[in-house]
Amino acid sequence: MDKKRALLLVFEGYCEFEIAPAISLISNRYELFTISNSREAVRSEAGLLTVPTITFSEANVEDYEL
Numbered sequence: 001m002d003k004k005r006a007l008l009l010v011f012e013g014y015c016e017f018e019i020a021p022a023i024s025l026i027s028n029r030y031e032l033f034t035i036s037n038s039r040e041a042v043r044s045e046a047g048l049l050t051v052p053t054i055t056f057s058e059a060n061v062e063d064y065e066l
Helices: 016-026
Strands: 004-009 030-036
C-alpha cells in the first residue's frame, strides 16, 4: 500500500524542534515533502540547512493529504 503524502513548510528561521514530534508521529504513515517559496536551502533557527523538495508554484495541493 502506498503511503499518503504530506507537505512540511520550511522557511528561513523555522524551528525544527517544534516540528520534530509531528514528523515522528506521521512519518510511518505519510511520505513527507518539504515545501518553500524556492528550492534554495533554508536555515533553521538552530542552523540546520534544509533543501525544500518542492516549491509553492510546483505543488498541487490535491496531491497531498496533509
